[in-house]
Amino acid sequence: MKKRLVIFDCFGVIFGEIGPRIVRKYAESDDISELKDKLFVPADLGLITYDELLASIADEFGVDKQTVADDWNSFIVLNEELVEMIKKLRENSSVALLSNASKGFVESLFEKYSLTHLFDTMVVSCNIGIAKPDKEIYKYCVSQFDCDFDEIYMVDDNAVNVAAAAETGIIPVHFTGNDCVRELLYKQ
Numbered sequence: 193m194k195k196r197l198v199i200f201d202c203f204g205v206i207f208g209e210i211g212p213r214i215v216r217k218y219a220e221s222d223d224i225s226e227l228k229d230k231l232f233v234p235a236d237l238g239l240i241t242y243d244e245l246l247a248s249i250a251d252e253f254g255v256d257k258q259t260v261a262d263d264w265n266s267f268i269v270l271n272e273e274l275v276e277m278i279k280k281l282r283e284n285s286s287v288a289l290l291s292n293a294s295k296g297f298v299e300s301l302f303e304k305y306s307l308t309h310l311f312d313t314m315v316v317s318c319n320i321g322i323a324k325p326d327k328e329i330y331k332y333c334v335s336q337f338d339c340d341f342d343e344i345y346m347v348d349d350n351a352v353n354v355a356a357a358a359e360t361g362i363i364p365v366h367f368t369g370n371d372c373v374r375e376l377l378y379k380q
Contacts, residue, residue: 194342198281198376199333199357201324202291202298204349205367206278206307208269217263218253227252235294238318242294270305277373278310285376289314290333290346292323313337324348325356334362347373 203209211232215224231252235245246264250257281287289311291298295318302308313336317323320332334344346357347365354364365372 193284195339196285197288197334197337197341197344198285199288199290199330199344199346199362200278200311201346201348201350201353201367202289202293205347206271206274206289207301208267208271209349210264210267213267214249214260214264218249218255232292233323236292236317236323238295238321240294242297245294268301271370273370274373275307275310277370277377280377281373282310286312286337286339286341288312288333288336289316290324290329291315292317294318324350324353327356327360330357330360330362345376347376 200206203211211228212224215227215231219227231245231248234240234248235242240248246257246260249255250260253260278287287310289298289302291314293316298314298316299308302314308314313333315329315333315336317329320329322329322332324330330346334341344362345365346354346362347367348354348357349367351366354366358364365376367373
Protein backbone atom coordinates (compact mmCIF):
# COMPACT_ATOMS: atom_id res chain seq x y z
CA MET A 193 0.00 0.00 0.00
CA LYS A 194 1.26 3.45 -0.90
CA LYS A 195 2.06 5.94 1.85
CA ARG A 196 -0.22 8.86 1.21
CA LEU A 197 -0.66 12.32 2.70
CA VAL A 198 -3.80 14.35 2.06
CA ILE A 199 -3.58 18.02 3.03
CA PHE A 200 -6.80 20.00 3.43
CA ASP A 201 -7.44 23.71 3.30
CA CYS A 202 -9.90 24.92 5.95
CA PHE A 203 -12.08 27.73 4.61
CA GLY A 204 -13.91 26.94 1.40
CA VAL A 205 -13.33 23.22 2.03
CA ILE A 206 -13.91 22.00 5.61
CA PHE A 207 -15.83 25.14 6.48
CA GLY A 208 -17.49 27.49 4.03
CA GLU A 209 -15.71 30.68 3.03
CA ILE A 210 -15.89 33.48 5.56
CA GLY A 211 -13.48 36.29 4.61
CA PRO A 212 -14.65 36.82 1.03
CA ARG A 213 -18.28 36.71 2.13
CA ILE A 214 -17.64 39.39 4.77
CA VAL A 215 -15.92 41.65 2.24
CA ARG A 216 -18.68 41.09 -0.35
CA LYS A 217 -21.30 41.97 2.25
CA TYR A 218 -19.77 45.34 3.09
CA ALA A 219 -17.82 46.36 -0.03
CA GLU A 220 -19.42 48.70 -2.54
CA SER A 221 -17.21 47.42 -5.35
CA ASP A 222 -17.23 44.06 -7.09
CA ASP A 223 -13.41 44.09 -7.08
CA ILE A 224 -12.75 42.62 -3.66
CA SER A 225 -9.28 41.13 -4.24
CA GLU A 226 -7.41 44.28 -3.17
CA LEU A 227 -9.58 44.61 -0.06
CA LYS A 228 -9.07 40.95 0.81
CA ASP A 229 -5.30 41.38 0.59
CA LYS A 230 -5.35 44.59 2.62
CA LEU A 231 -7.52 43.14 5.39
CA PHE A 232 -6.59 39.46 5.59
CA VAL A 233 -2.91 39.14 4.66
CA PRO A 234 -1.70 40.77 7.91
CA ALA A 235 -3.86 38.33 9.91
CA ASP A 236 -2.75 35.36 7.80
CA LEU A 237 0.89 36.24 8.46
CA GLY A 238 0.34 36.60 12.20
CA LEU A 239 0.93 40.35 12.22
CA ILE A 240 -2.49 41.04 13.74
CA THR A 241 -4.85 38.92 15.85
CA TYR A 242 -8.35 37.74 15.00
CA ASP A 243 -9.75 40.50 17.22
CA GLU A 244 -7.63 43.10 15.42
CA LEU A 245 -8.79 41.68 12.09
CA LEU A 246 -12.42 42.21 13.08
CA ALA A 247 -11.57 45.77 14.17
CA SER A 248 -9.83 46.42 10.82
CA ILE A 249 -12.86 45.20 8.90
CA ALA A 250 -15.15 47.36 11.04
CA ASP A 251 -12.93 50.41 10.48
CA GLU A 252 -12.62 49.79 6.75
CA PHE A 253 -16.36 49.65 6.21
CA GLY A 254 -17.57 51.94 9.00
CA VAL A 255 -19.45 49.14 10.74
CA ASP A 256 -19.63 48.27 14.43
CA LYS A 257 -17.08 45.59 15.37
CA GLN A 258 -19.74 43.47 17.08
CA THR A 259 -21.81 43.50 13.89
CA VAL A 260 -18.78 42.23 11.97
CA ALA A 261 -18.23 39.50 14.59
CA ASP A 262 -21.88 38.47 14.42
CA ASP A 263 -21.82 38.37 10.61
CA TRP A 264 -18.52 36.45 10.68
CA ASN A 265 -19.98 33.83 13.04
CA SER A 266 -23.12 33.50 10.92
CA PHE A 267 -20.92 32.45 7.98
CA ILE A 268 -19.35 29.52 9.86
CA VAL A 269 -20.77 26.43 8.17
CA LEU A 270 -19.18 23.01 8.65
CA ASN A 271 -19.02 20.63 5.69
CA GLU A 272 -20.21 17.62 7.70
CA GLU A 273 -20.14 15.21 4.76
CA LEU A 274 -16.48 16.07 4.16
CA VAL A 275 -15.66 15.50 7.84
CA GLU A 276 -17.02 11.95 7.48
CA MET A 277 -14.85 11.44 4.38
CA ILE A 278 -11.77 12.65 6.25
CA LYS A 279 -12.47 10.08 8.97
CA LYS A 280 -12.46 7.36 6.28
CA LEU A 281 -9.32 8.75 4.63
CA ARG A 282 -7.49 8.47 7.96
CA GLU A 283 -7.85 4.69 7.76
CA ASN A 284 -5.15 4.51 5.07
CA SER A 285 -3.69 8.02 4.77
CA SER A 286 -2.00 10.65 6.85
CA VAL A 287 -4.10 13.80 6.98
CA ALA A 288 -3.01 17.40 7.53
CA LEU A 289 -4.66 20.79 7.72
CA LEU A 290 -3.00 23.75 5.99
CA SER A 291 -4.86 27.00 6.41
CA ASN A 292 -4.34 30.72 6.06
CA ALA A 293 -5.95 32.23 9.14
CA SER A 294 -5.51 34.63 12.03
CA LYS A 295 -4.11 33.71 15.44
CA GLY A 296 -6.29 31.41 17.49
CA PHE A 297 -9.28 31.33 15.14
CA VAL A 298 -8.81 27.94 13.48
CA GLU A 299 -7.76 26.29 16.73
CA SER A 300 -10.81 27.57 18.61
CA LEU A 301 -13.09 26.58 15.74
CA PHE A 302 -11.64 23.06 15.58
CA GLU A 303 -11.95 22.70 19.33
CA LYS A 304 -15.57 23.88 19.27
CA TYR A 305 -16.49 21.36 16.56
CA SER A 306 -14.19 18.60 17.95
CA LEU A 307 -12.19 18.33 14.73
CA THR A 308 -8.59 18.50 15.94
CA HIS A 309 -8.30 14.71 16.25
CA LEU A 310 -8.91 14.33 12.50
CA PHE A 311 -5.50 15.73 11.60
CA ASP A 312 -2.03 14.37 12.17
CA THR A 313 -0.76 17.93 12.01
CA MET A 314 -2.35 21.36 11.71
CA VAL A 315 -0.36 24.14 10.06
CA VAL A 316 -1.91 27.60 10.32
CA SER A 317 -0.17 30.41 8.45
CA CYS A 318 -0.20 32.95 11.27
CA ASN A 319 1.80 30.60 13.51
CA ILE A 320 4.74 30.39 11.10
CA GLY A 321 4.54 33.75 9.30
CA ILE A 322 4.13 32.17 5.85
CA ALA A 323 0.84 32.04 3.94
CA LYS A 324 -0.41 30.23 0.86
CA PRO A 325 0.41 30.46 -2.00
CA ASP A 326 4.05 30.80 -0.83
CA LYS A 327 5.61 27.45 -1.76
CA GLU A 328 7.50 27.30 1.54
CA ILE A 329 4.31 26.71 3.52
CA TYR A 330 3.59 23.50 1.59
CA LYS A 331 7.14 22.29 2.18
CA TYR A 332 6.82 23.18 5.86
CA CYS A 333 3.58 21.21 6.19
CA VAL A 334 5.09 18.09 4.63
CA SER A 335 8.21 18.43 6.80
CA GLN A 336 6.05 17.97 9.90
CA PHE A 337 5.94 14.24 9.08
CA ASP A 338 8.89 11.98 9.74
CA CYS A 339 8.43 9.83 6.64
CA ASP A 340 8.51 9.89 2.88
CA PHE A 341 5.19 9.71 1.09
CA ASP A 342 4.50 8.06 -2.24
CA GLU A 343 1.69 10.53 -2.92
CA ILE A 344 0.87 13.92 -1.45
CA TYR A 345 -2.38 15.69 -2.30
CA MET A 346 -3.45 19.28 -1.57
CA VAL A 347 -7.22 19.87 -1.44
CA ASP A 348 -7.96 23.60 -1.74
CA ASP A 349 -10.75 25.68 -3.24
CA ASN A 350 -8.36 28.39 -4.44
CA ALA A 351 -6.89 27.66 -7.88
CA VAL A 352 -3.81 29.79 -7.14
CA ASN A 353 -3.09 27.73 -4.03
CA VAL A 354 -3.38 24.37 -5.76
CA ALA A 355 -1.17 25.62 -8.61
CA ALA A 356 1.50 26.67 -6.09
CA ALA A 357 1.25 23.27 -4.36
CA ALA A 358 1.71 21.57 -7.73
CA GLU A 359 4.95 23.52 -8.26
CA THR A 360 6.34 21.77 -5.16
CA GLY A 361 5.45 18.31 -6.48
CA ILE A 362 2.18 17.98 -4.56
CA ILE A 363 -0.75 16.57 -6.50
CA PRO A 364 -3.34 19.37 -6.74
CA VAL A 365 -7.01 18.74 -6.03
CA HIS A 366 -9.04 21.85 -6.83
CA PHE A 367 -11.98 21.56 -4.45
CA THR A 368 -15.24 22.31 -6.20
CA GLY A 369 -17.31 19.98 -4.06
CA ASN A 370 -17.09 16.80 -2.04
CA ASP A 371 -16.92 14.54 -5.12
CA CYS A 372 -13.25 15.36 -5.72
CA VAL A 373 -12.43 14.11 -2.20
CA ARG A 374 -14.68 11.08 -2.60
CA GLU A 375 -12.44 10.03 -5.50
CA LEU A 376 -9.44 9.99 -3.13
CA LEU A 377 -11.27 7.55 -0.86
CA TYR A 378 -11.22 4.92 -3.58
CA LYS A 379 -7.79 5.69 -4.99
CA GLN A 380 -5.19 3.32 -3.53
